Amino acid sequence: MTSQPGSTADQPGASSGDQPELTADHWWRSGTIYQIYPRSFQDTNGDGIGDLPGITARLPYLADLGIDAIWISPIFPSPMADFGYDVADYIGIDPRFGTMADFDRLVESAHGLGLKVLLDFVPNHSSDQHPWFRESRSSRTNPKRDWYVWRDPAPDGGPPNNWISDFGGPAWEWDEATGQYYSHAFLPQQPDLNWRNPEVIEAMLAAMRFWYERGVDGFRIDVLWHMVKHAEFIDNPVNLDWQPGMGDMFRVHQTHSTDQPEVHEIAARMRALGDEFGALLIGEIYLPFDRLMTYYGSADAPEVQLPFNFTLIDAPWNARALHQLILDYEAALPADGWPNWVLGNHDRPRIATKRGEAQARVAQMLLLTLRGTPTLYYGDELGMTDVAIPADQVQDPRELREPAIGLGRDPVRTPMPWDASENAGFTIGTPWLPLGPDWPARNIAAEQGDPRSMLSLVRHLLRLRRSNPALATGDLRLLDAEANVLSYRRGEDVLVALNLGNADAPLTPPPGEWHPVASTLAALPPPVAGPFTLRPNEGLVFIAAP
Template sequence: MTEWWRGGVIYQIYPRSFQDSNGDGVGDLRGILSRLDYVASLGVDAIWLSPIFTSPMADMGYDVANYTDIDPLFGTLDDFDAVIEKAHVLGLKVIIDQVVSHTSDQHPWFVESRSSRSNSRADWYVWADPNEDGTPPTNWPSVFGGPAWEWNGARQQYYLHNFLIEQPDLNFHNPEVQDAVLDTMRFWLDRGVDGFRFDTVNYYFHDAMLRNNPPAPRNAKTSFASDPYAMQFHRYSKNQPENIAFLKRVRALMDEYPGTTTVGEVGDHHSAIELMAQYTQGDDLLHMCYSFDMLGPHFTAEHFRSRLEAFFEGAPDGWPCWSFSNHDVRRHISRWESHQVTPDSLGELTIALLLALKGSICIYQGEELGLPEAEIEYHELTDAQAIRFWPDNKGRDGCRTPMPWDDSTHGGFTDSKPWLPVKSPHLARSVQTLETVEDSLLNHYRDMLAFRRRHSALIRGDTTFLDVGEPILAFMRHDEAHTILCVFNLSPATQELTVKGLPNDVVPSGQSRGIALESGHLTLKGNGFAFIECGMKVKPASLAVTEMADA
């Protein structure tokens, strides 16, 4: 099946933190290999590996010094091949990161480029002369703080770095750079990978005229205390129209390898959903995109509905990938804790909601255990972003701590001191502990994933939203064979609803939680949710859900 990715579920593995096999305190490929049976047992379709390439680790592997080799910290190419082979035996596809908007400053391409203005790779990175007063050529900021330009004495020019100083941006206006990047992708496709996740996919091109970004409007709801990057509309430093032509070249390469896929990360404060739609429209761009719209603080019915509607209005034939947690954001169990009855009830609600959304799904390692954000102390930090902005921004270490496999000192992750600590709240929610509890959150994830696989309407069916007031999100997923009514209580308080149009013999699915349905009266306890399978008995237009006060 060449379109396995359409509606598929991807399990993100952060290799540094999944399993250490050699006792150095850092996860590696052999460790991942030893845990693939567990991943397969969840019922997901694919794994996504965060960067494992040669890197000085200024940004934990997102600063690549060699695109076609494995960093010794993680193992060897032979180890990678073994992971591919076993994953495929288990029925898992393998997606790997491609971090190509920038390289490490130790990459041979940049070492040559910075040496002079006349070498063979002089134009492979974004170089610019200073203003007359010596200041950087534009007002563009770096995501990680300070200006996005760094001075180089040998060339007497600035180079662009949208992220760390150690991460110079490639110049995609140069066709040779595009060719070189595509060649590195072909290396991995020939090795058997099933797809790529593209880091910062909307950062590839910059404005060739080097125009200044305009300021973002201020309002009472906007806070820049810990994120000065948000003070601009990044009209010229990213999101450039030239990106479309390059993404078509990427898709043409992928089409040479049937069954492979792409998912792009769109990072933008103001137009991410629109870019997601633009980058996946038709059949000659990316297969999927995701943004940070569901990785933030918003937890309302209106927010979730508006994100889906905006995407599919912009790209009726495009395809999104939704997630609630990943390696860059605070874990959602902690991020949305004010809406919970208990952490487990919130965990059950959120995975039910996520798997009911139209699109592909990404699950981040440990969320199936209900892991909260780890509380990291300053002396334990490794994340450059946290070190720079502490304490206003505590960075990403709290979501990147090692996977707890058992309740031993380091959670079965390693026999030595781990690169980040394993905190006691995580040990209490280890895989070994939850495996033995029949109604644990871990087993609920397995049940929900199996439920989604059984129902084509949840994978590729259309969505029809119902107009119900907060905190209720209600919609129908339907295809030519089935209609499923999905109702979610996004609050800790009990909600009383009336459902019209259901036959008397229809009952909620066993995957529902905290509900009662009798004679059209639906009670949802706090964090409760209902899946009501209507089969072909009910057409979407005949259903209605209203609050009791409006009944």
């Protein structure tokens, strides 16, 4: 079904006007989440690695920016084979980042500024240096042997099946001492926990409870859909469309090594625990909409409140494609499911690299005006781009294992540029990764004083969200895509129009007079009351005249 230009007739997938009742535990429905990669945010001790006191020192900046919660990538003790996503102790703080007292001060300071604190929980696997795994691999009869996924070799002595690690190569590592393979969906230093073992479930829930009792407001759950493997360890189907440039992991479809039905009961257990504390759970889940939506759970067994929606990252950047994507996503949501949107994270190219500086501004306006909870990645509010890392400075294990395919994540994890002082105010030492070449001009101090900067645009949009209930939690009604313009209404009084191209584009707005209150360009145009032309790369937010 389509509608006439300027019409707001209901379309398949457009959200209805019936919005869930908001309570204190639903802060995330109107809130904005900001991801911090702690190694790269702010260093205070001169070792070139960001730390918890650095995050605490910068909390006033984040409160002023207008976000509502910080999500901190892993800060637990770790050998750093995968920079914290290999956890050696689920209830500790890695000394590189500080102490538990530092963490407590961070939480207290954040709460004092009205900010929530979310941690990154990594349940699919631990470090091979975790005491649990050291016990598990010590012998086949150790009580913790079944805490991890062990299998006998195939008849030919090779791996038990054809499963492939997301970082390339077999998802199995041979253990000579005990004569079995163990499963690892990522690095060999990240053995998979056995979530079919009730003792594992209880131990991990206890770890989550530990952090809730310290004041944590929720978790982002790493690779949630990976957590349970097929009980019979069946071979995955071969991907007949695989080509070498795609990466080794795509040789097979992960039909039996991910997204198993049993994971939903575990997610429901996590949610039940979180509900005791009014906590938010976000699930990292890279799946098509029909399978993604199952992670909301049901009325009787709710799961995560926000299964991450990553589709904007790789979506075709044109109005009709995005129009259809939004319709499809909204149509797929369960009745009580709340949407969410992201443009990037610590694993994916930055939006300003993918779309260019001008369209990155349009993309930020899209992110911050769609219905649902947005997540901002640190530095995107400045328009940071991917940084080319010299070969001798590469840190990312994924890049080191498959350097030819360009999936390295270091370029999106470079230090935050705070000002024009040495090392951009990030550290007095040597940064663990190099800064981008434009940091003397693209830094927070410089952009704060420039009303035309990306930072000023993002801050303004966040303040509009907070001051306008329609933008925060109102319904969404898409207008027909005209030329390369994506447009939609939020509630009755807000209109958003986004020119996704670099040429003039026409728009016929709904009847009435519309007053622009935000633009991706330098100056606001006059009010409109009929067809008008959007300038190249122009995004506008309008408020209806009284």
